[in-house]
Amino acid sequence: xxDKMINAALLGLGTVGGGVYKVLKNQESExxxxxxxxxxxxxxxxxxxxxxxxxxxxxxVLTNSWExxxxxxxxxxxxxxxxxxxxxxxxxxxxxxxGKHVVSANKDLIAVHGKELLDAAEANHVDFMFEAAVAGGxxxxxxxxxxxxxxxxxxxxxxxxxxxNFILTKMTQEGMEFSEALxxxxxxxxxxxxxxxxxxxLDAGRKVAILASVAFNSRVVFDDVYTExxxxxxxxxxxxxxxxxxxxxLLGVARNTEEGIEAYVCPMxxxxxxxxxxxxxxxxxxxxxxxxxxxxxxxxxxxGELPTASAVxxxxxxxxxxxxxxxxxxxGCTCYKDIPxxxxxxxxxxxxxxMQVEDRCGVLAEMTAVFAKHHVSVAQIVxxxxxxxxxxxxxVITAMVRxxxxxxxxxxxxxxxxxxxxxxxxxxxxx
Ligand code: NAP
Ligand code: HSE
Numbered sequence: 001x002x003d004k005m006i007n008a009a010l011l012g013l014g015t016v017g018g019g020v021y022k023v024l025k026n027q028e029s030e031x032x033x034x035x036x037x038x039x040x041x042x043x044x045x046x047x048x049x050x051x052x053x054x055x056x057x058x059x060x061v062l063t064n065s066w067e068x069x070x071x072x073x074x075x076x077x078x079x080x081x082x083x084x085x086x087x088x089x090x091x092x093x094x095x096x097x098x099g100k101h102v103v104s105a106n107k108d109l110i111a112v113h114g115k116e117l118l119d120a121a122e123a124n125h126v127d128f129m130f131e132a133a134v135a136g137g138x139x140x141x142x143x144x145x146x147x148x149x150x151x152x153x154x155x156x157x158x159x160x161x162x163x164x165n166f167i168l169t170k171m172t173q174e175g176m177e178f179s180e181a182l183x184x185x186x187x188x189x190x191x192x193x194x195x196x197x198x199x200x201x202l203d204a205g206r207k208v209a210i211l212a213s214v215a216f217n218s219r220v221v222f223d224d225v226y227t228e229x230x231x232x233x234x235x236x237x238x239x240x241x242x243x244x245x246x247x248x249x250l251l252g253v254a255r256n257t258e259e260g261i262e263a264y265v266c267p268m269x270x271x272x273x274x275x276x277x278x279x280x281x282x283x284x285x286x287x288x289x290x291x292x293x294x295x296x297x298x299x300x301x302x303x304g305e306l307p308t309a310s311a312v313x314x315x316x317x318x319x320x321x322x323x324x325x326x327x328x329x330x331x332g333c334t335c336y337k338d339i340p341x342x343x344x345x346x347x348x349x350x351x352x353x354x355m356q357v358e359d360r361c362g363v364l365a366e367m368t369a370v371f372a373k374h375h376v377s378v379a380q381i382v383x384x385x386x387x388x389x390x391x392x393x394x395x396v397i398t399a400m401v402r403x404x405x406x407x408x409x410x411x412x413x414x415x416x417x418x419x420x421x422x423x424x425x426x427x428x429x430x431x
Contacts, residue, residue, distance in 0.1 A: 004032065004036075004037055004038060005037065005038050005040055006037050006038070006039050006040070006076050006077065006320050006323060007039075007040050007042040007072075007074050007075045007076055007077070008039055008040065008041055008042065008075065008076065008077035008078070008079055008316065009041070009042060009043040009044065009045065009069040009072075009075045009077070009078050009079065010041055010043075010044040010045065010079045010081060011044075011045045011066075011069075011078060011079065011080045011081060011082050011088075011091060012045065012046065012080070012081035012082035012083070013044050013046050013052045013055055013056070013062075013081075014081065014082075014083075015304075015305050015308070016081045016105055016132065016305065016308045016309060016312065017044070017079075017081040018055050018305060019304075019305035019306050019308060019309030019312075020079060020081065020309040020312045020313060020316075021041060021044075021055065021056065022305075022306070022309065023306065023309040023310060023312075023313045024039060024041060024313060024316075025057075027313065034317070035317055035320045035321055035324070036320075036321075036324050037320050037323075037324055039077070039316060039317075039320055041061060042061065042072070042074065042075055043061055043062075043063055043068060043069050043072070043075065044056065044061050044062050044063070045063055045064065045065075045066055045069060045082075046062055046063075046064060047064060049062050049063075049064060066087070066091055069095075070091075070094055070095065070098055075100060076100060076101060076319075076323060077100065077101045077102070077103065077316060077319055077320075078091070078092070078095040078100050078101070078102050078103075079102075079103045079104075079312060079316065080092055080095075080102060080103070080104040080105075080106060081104070081105055081106075081312070082106075083106055083108065084106075084108060084109070085108060085109055085112070085113070088104070088106055088109050089109055089113055089116075089117075092104060092109075092117055092120075092128075093116070093117065093120050096117070096120040096121050096123075096124050096126055096128060097120060097124060099124055099125075099126060100126065101126045101127040101128070101129075101319045101322075101323070101328065102117075102121070102126070102127070102128045102129075103128075103129050103130070103132075103312055103315040103316055103319065104117075104128070104129075104130050104132075104133065105130065105132035105133050105308060105311070105312055106130070106133060107133040107134065107203070107206040107207055107210060108206055110130050110133050110206075110210055111205075111206035111207075111209040111210055111221060111222040112221055112222050112223075114210065114213065114219070114221075114333075115219055115333065115335070118332055118333035119333065121329060121332055121333075122329060122332045122333060125328060125329045126328055126329055127318070127319045127322060127328050127329055127332075128332070129141075129315035129318060129319065130210070130315070131311040131312070131314055131315050132308045132309075132311035132312045132315070133207070133210055134160065134207045134210050134211055134286075135158075135160050135207065135284045135286055135298070135300075135302045136162075136284065136300075136301055136302040136303040136304060136307050136308040136311060137300050137301045137302070137304070137306075137307025137308060137310045137311055138284055138285075138286060138298050138299065138300040138301070138302060138311075139298065139311065139314070140211070140286050140298050141210075141214055142314075142318075143298065144156070144211075144214045144215050144288070145214060145331055145334055146331065148288065148290055148293055148296070150292055151290025151291055151292045151293050152256075152290065152291045153215040153216060153256065153288060153289065153290045154255065154256050154257075154289050154290065154291065155253075155254070155255050155256070155287075155288065155289040156211045156212065156215040156254050156286065156287070156288045156289075157251055157252060157253040157254060157255075157286070157287055157429075158251065158252060158276060158284065158285050158286035158287050158297075158298075159249055159250065159251065159252075159276060159279050159283070159284050159285050159302075160204050160207045160208070160211075160252045160284055160286065160302060161198055161201075161203050161204040161207075161250055161252075161284070161302070162190060162281075162282035162283065162284055162301075162302045162303045162304075163185055163190050163191045163192075163195060163198040163199070163203075163282065164198055164199060164201075164204070164229070164230050164250040165249065165250065165279065165280070165281065165282060165283065165284070166181075166185050166188075166190050166281050166282045167181040167182055167185050167191075167199070167230065168181075168230060168233070168238075168248060168249060168250065168267075169280040169281050170184060170185075171233065171235050171238050172238050172242070172247060172248070173280075175235050175239075176235065177234065177235055178230065178231060178233060178234070182195060182199065190282055199229045199230055199231055200227065200228075200229035200231065201227040201228055201229040201230070201250060201265040201266065202227055202229075204227070204250060204252045204265040205222055205225040205226075205227040205252070205265045206222050206225075207252055208220075208225045208252040208253070208254055208263050208264070208265055209221055209222045209224065209225050209263065211252070211254055211286070212225075212254035212261055212263050213335055214334060215254060215256070215288065216254070216256045216261055216337070216339060217334050217335055217336055217337045218261065218335055218337040218338060218339040219335045219338075220254070220261060220263050220341055224261075224263055224341040225263045225264060225265060226263070226264040226265070226266070226344040227264070227265045227266075228264075228265065228266040228267070229250070229267075230250050230267050232424065233248060233267050233424075233426075234423075234424070236354075236423075237352075237354065237424050237426065240352075240354065240384070240395055241269045241352065241426075242272070244269070244352075244380070244382075244395075244397065245271060245272055245273075246269035246270060246271055246272060246277075246428070247269070247270055247272050247277040248267050248268070248269055248270075248426065249267070249268060249270050249276060249277065249279075249429075250265065250266070250267050250268075251265070251266065251267075251268045251270065251276070251429055252264075252265045253265070253268075253429070256339065257342070259342060259346070260339055260340040260341055260342040260346075261339050261340070261341045261342065262341075262342050262347045263341055264344060264347065266426075266427055267426055267427075268349075268426060268427045268428060268429040269352050269426055269427070269428040269429065270428075270429040271429075274429070275287070275297055276297075279299065282301070282302070282303065282304075283299065283300065283301065283302065284299070284300065284301070284302025284303075285297055285298065285299040285300075286298045344403055345402070345403050345404030345407065346402065346403070346404065347402075347403050348400050348401065348402050348403070349400065349401070349403065349427040349428060349429075349430070350379065350397060350398050350399060350400055350401070350427070350428035350430055351376075351396075351397070351398045351401065351406050351425060351426070351427055351428060352395070352396070352397055352424075352425070352426040352427075352428055353395070353396045353397075353398070353410070353422065353424070353425050354393065354394075354395050354422075354423045354424045354425075355367075355393070355394050355395075355396070355413070355419055355420075355421065355422050355423060356386070356388065356391050356392075356393055356394075356419070356420045356421040356423060357391070357392055357393075357394050357418055357419050357420060358390065358391065358392075358417070358418050358419075358420065359386070359390050359391055359392040360390075363392070363418045364381070364394075366416065366418045367394075367396075367413060367416075367418060367419070370409055370412045370413050370416065371396075371398070371409050373409070373412070374405045374406070374408045374409035374412070375401065375402070375405045376398050376399075376401050376405060376406055376409045377398060377399035377401065378396055378397075378398055378399070379397050379398055379399045380395075380396070380397040381394065381395070381396050381397075382394070382395045383395075391420060393423075397428065400430070410422065410425060
């Protein structure tokens with residue numbers, strides 16, 4: 001192989017794989033000046049050769065044999081864009097063990113098997129990069145690992161799922177209910193055929209696991225992350241939140257506290273004055289706090305063909321530079337600490353509670369007695385007009401309280417005669 005040409009193989013030619021193919025083509029004329037080498041896609045692994053043929057200039061690069069790629073010593077970089085756990089995990093491990101560098105956008109895999117993959121990369125002195133796995137086109141993994149390495153990061157949080165942000169934006173700005181906004185997201189191609197991972201917060205949960213691991217130098221896996229989605233949010237919750245000066249966003253939150261790491265995804269009220277409240281439609285934004293940098297925010301397209309390909313190609317170019325200077329595997333796994341992850345019941349937040357209660361004297365006193373018993377301090381209480389006879393709608397915002405105590409108070413309220421129904425419970429974002 002000429003040192004002016006570096007061969008790569010793509011695994012998958014779907015949305016992101018197709019985007020990477022296009023971005024590399026667009027970069028072709030500048031690559032040598034930029035990197036000192038050209039990158040050539042020598043092979044592309046797909047399942048359906050016929051479907052993929054229309055997407056490439058030369059269909060002879062297409063294959064459905066993984067072994068053809070693995071056993072080709074001229075291929076230095078494997079770019080995994082198939083998704084899912086298997087066979088992606090097996091292929092990536094085999095590529096790393098064969099001395100090939102790997103780029104992947106596969107958050108599902110990395111949030112669970114990240115340590116195994118990074119260990120294999122280190123053992124073989126090769127690079128394993130995954131910038132596109134979190135927030136698509138937004139640079140966040142490399143900034144955390146490199147540009148912000150001089151910080152002790154205490155928080156990394158944000159809007160890291162575009163589909164749910166689009167849905168919540170439509171509910172907020174156009175008064176749509178969840179199902180109507182989800183239908184629109186599907187029609188416009190934002191939501192996948194099965195939107196469960198997005199709307200139930202699982203996709204964001206995987207990204208929180210990766211972000212927390214990188215930001216706090218301590219491994220957090222998907223199972224450590226508490227997840228709650230947006231399916232129960234109503235346009236009424238959003239309206240009431242706005243009356244209280246807040247918006248509702250699906251937030252992924254990771255905090256490094258003295259007692260351990262907090263990692264969760266849930267819809268939260270956030271003050272409308274917070275920069276994240278104005279991140280709308282399918283945009284993503286990640287907000288970080290470090291002891292030196294203080295606050296920094298990263299904003300952009302969290303998904304899509306070309307934005308995600310932009311991050312993947314950045315990784316490929318980094319690897320090419322490392323190969324040329326013979327300095328691969330400079331930055332591998334950065335998890336050198338072992339910080340415990342707190343259970344959700346031990347996290348602290350303020351809460352928004354919307355309830356239907358009996359409309360009679362003494363009800364509020366009964367409710368506040370339950371709150372007091374469980375150390376819940378009420379910060380704000382508002383009674384709304386109710387169309388239901390002998391019933392009042394009450395909205396409560398609490399002061400900061402331990403989740404476990406708040407859940408006990410909620411359970412007792414649910415069982416009390418005074419409370420007819422707890423219509424919604426949401427956390428309120430605050431430091
Ligand atoms: P996609 O459109 O479904 O494409 C997947 C591609 O992989 C298809 O070409 C498919 O081939 C191929 N493939 C799947 N399993 C295969 C197997 N066993 N053998 C050979 N080829 C296989 O998926 P995508 O949206 O591009 O996502 C790819 C990865 O990027 C995922 O890990 C995803 O989480 C991540 N990601 C995506 C986005 C985004 O905006 N889409 C953003 C960030 C990260 P066939 O079509 O022939 O089945
Ligand atoms: N489904 C994700 C989103 C994109 O809606 O943000 C892939 O990470």
